[in-house]
Amino acid sequence: MLSIDIDPEKTLSARHNSQIYGVHHKIDFLTVDFFQLKNLVGDVVFLGPSDMRKNPNEPFSLFKHSEPDLRDLLAKSLEISFNIALKLPGDTNLEELVKLFNVSLERDNL
Amino acid sequence: MAEQSLGSDKKSKKASFSFFGKGGFLGLFTSRPVENDPNTLNLNKNTAKRPILSIDVDNPSQKSSPTFSKGLALDNNAPQPKPSVSPEYPLNEVLVLGEEYKMVVKIVNKKIPTCSPPNASSFVPSLKNAMHENTPTIIKQEIFSMYDKGIKAKEWHEITPENVGVHIAKRLHCNIMVDALCGFGGNTIQVSSSFSMIF
Numbered sequence: 001m002l003s004i005d006i007d008p009e010k011t012l013s014a015r016h017n018s019q020i021y022g023v024h025h026k027i028d029f030l031t032v033d034f035f036q037l038k039n040l041v042g043d044v045v046f047l048g049p050s051d052m053r054k055n056p057n058e059p060f061s062l063f064k065h066s067e068p069d070l071r072d073l074l075a076k077s078l079e080i081s082f083n084i085a086l087k088l089p090g091d092t093n094l095e096e097l098v099k100l101f102n103v104s105l106e107r108d109n110l
Numbered sequence: 111m112a113e114q115s116l117g118s119d120k121k122s123k124k125a126s127f128s129f130f131g132k133g134g135f136l137g138l139f140t141s142r143p144v145e146n147d148p149n150t151l152n153l154n155k156n157t158a159k160r161p162i163l164s165i166d167v168d169n170p171s172q173k174s175s176p177t178f179s180k181g182l183a184l185d186n187n188a189p190q191p192k193p194s195v196s197p198e199y200p201l202n203e204v205l206v207l208g209e210e211y212k213m214v215v216k217i218v219n220k221k222i223p224t225c226s227p228p229n230a231s232s233f234v235p236s237l238k239n240a241m242h243e244n245t246p247t248i249i250k251q252e253i254f255s256m257y258d259k260g261i262k263a264k265e266w267h268e269i270t271p272e273n274v275g276v277h278i279a280k281r282l283h284c285n286i287m288v289d290a291l292c293g294f295g296g297n298t299i300q301v302s303s304s305f306s307m308i309f
Contacts, residue, residue, distance in 0.1 A: 001302040003292035013262035014295030018302070020259050026302040027295075034290045043284035046301070048291055050268050073290065080288060085278065087270060087297070 001027045002042065004034050035068075035076055045077040048087040060089045062096045070100065222273050253296060263294040275300025 005011050011029045018024040030037075049066035062070050070086075077084055247257070253271045254261045263269060270278070279301040292298045 001287050001289065001298060001305060003289040003295065003298045005292045010293055014292055014298060017254070017261050017263070017295045018299050020256050020261060021299045021303065023299055023303045026305050027298055029292070040288060042286045042288035044282050044287045046278070046282075046287060046289045046297060048268070048270060048289075048293065048297060050265075050291070050293070077288075077290060083282075083284070085282060087274075087278075 002030065002040070003027055004030045004032060004037070006031065006033055035072065040080045042080050044083045044085060045080050046085045046087070047073050047077060049073060051089055060092045062088075062092065062100050074100075222277055263296075265294075269294055269296035270300070271296065272300055276304075279304035 003011070003014060005014070008031045011031045015024060015027075015029050018027055047070075049068065049070060051060065051065060052067045053060065053065050066073075066088075074084065250257045250261075250263075250266060253266060253269050254263070255272055275297050278297065282301070285305070287301060289298050289301075
């Protein structure tokens, strides 16, 4: 398990939390930018982008509200593996997924 | 290039388009319950409405002016009605299956049960609660079951709850996993506890 986050406070408290659960020996924590890493190896990439909505009544949009951008995240994580797991809020517009794949397809072919 | 055929019916969402790899898997987990989910909001409405009804049956004299404070006072004495449906997380699992360059998207609707008891009034780790930093301890214990032993976290609405993390760990059989945006480690802990191999 390789866990990456930019914020050093988050990785420190994540390590602290994993010590409480007793699984810290299985995890490597890195405080770096995910986009600057190279030659990563993994079976599955898990992405849980954060929710940047200011109005909670607005439905979650894949293009506007994810931080960092989902298209960049997918393009970067496809270099590691073809198996990707995404975690998104419950009120996500699922029809946007088709658009998302078309866009990242064009970027990939270029 | 990309073929796109998305039906207008919401029940049969199928889209076929070319993809950039060989046979891959893309699982999409939507963990957080929706605000206007009937399972969540109707529970609160029922428990709020039923004690007022019980006033009308017991004391018909108070029928003309049942105030809200009297309803709350009677609620403590009366046995609480048990709702039939326990709260659940909605889960839309999107599987991208297929051969080379031809992919089919299947969307499977499932539900994951929550740890919280069915009488819990507000279990939803919603965006509104997190924005006002008033996340109740019920929700924190729902997300981390060992919350009492000193879990450090902020922004509770973005952490993967434990039951969802266990489901993800069962669903993805893998040895090496990269968690690109781990946050406070809600997902990382549950998935890595299912690993047998140490990386």
